Amino acid sequence: MAEQRFIIEMGMGNDQYGQDYTKAAARAIEDAIRHSSIPMFDALELDHSQMRVQVTVGVQDPEQVDCTALLKRLPRGRVEVRAVNGGLNVTNPDNGNVTVLASAAVEAFLDPALVSGR
Template identity: 75%
Template sequence: MSEQRFIIEMGMGNDQYGEDYTKAAARAIEDAIRHSAIPMFEVTGISHEAMRVQVTVGVARPEAVDCAVLAEKLPRGRAEVRAVEGGLNVVNPDTGRVLVVATAAVEAFLPKQG
């Protein structure tokens, strides 16, 4: 059965002090979904489990992101998270400390409706 994308939200998050790519990615995902409300599930009776949620996070070091931890935090649907090269590392020239900036795209899909 084919699917239709019905939501795409974008967000940005960062970790200013810990150089934690998973934390920055989690904040980007939270930013993307924080402003969303989807009343269609209540109105139509479609189960949240019918929804596939595909998340792509961009960070400078994708191998440093724990995608399984991020998928577990998503509140609805069957979540898939992947990390790709993107985002931004900003280095403080005085301290050498790295500020990690992550971006996220959260997409939701449902089986094609009749």
């Protein structure tokens, strides 16, 4: 059977002064996983390596995101990170400074046989 998603968390991050899309994306990922606690791994004696983690970050310029660097932000599982068009750039009309806003979806998938076969 195919993997099933068992968790999705969303987060938002920004870089107010550096226009650093990777920094904003990293903060969005951290915001998302900060809300997560998955006690089922200990309860069911599952290894975290059995989980696939798929991260999608949305920013206005996806090519400027270092997805490889973002892999280090995820502490568990087999991680994939991709950047897509999204997020928001906000320009301060007084000084022209651009604040970069990123959104992130962190999804976790497992083979249901790992859970139901117990």
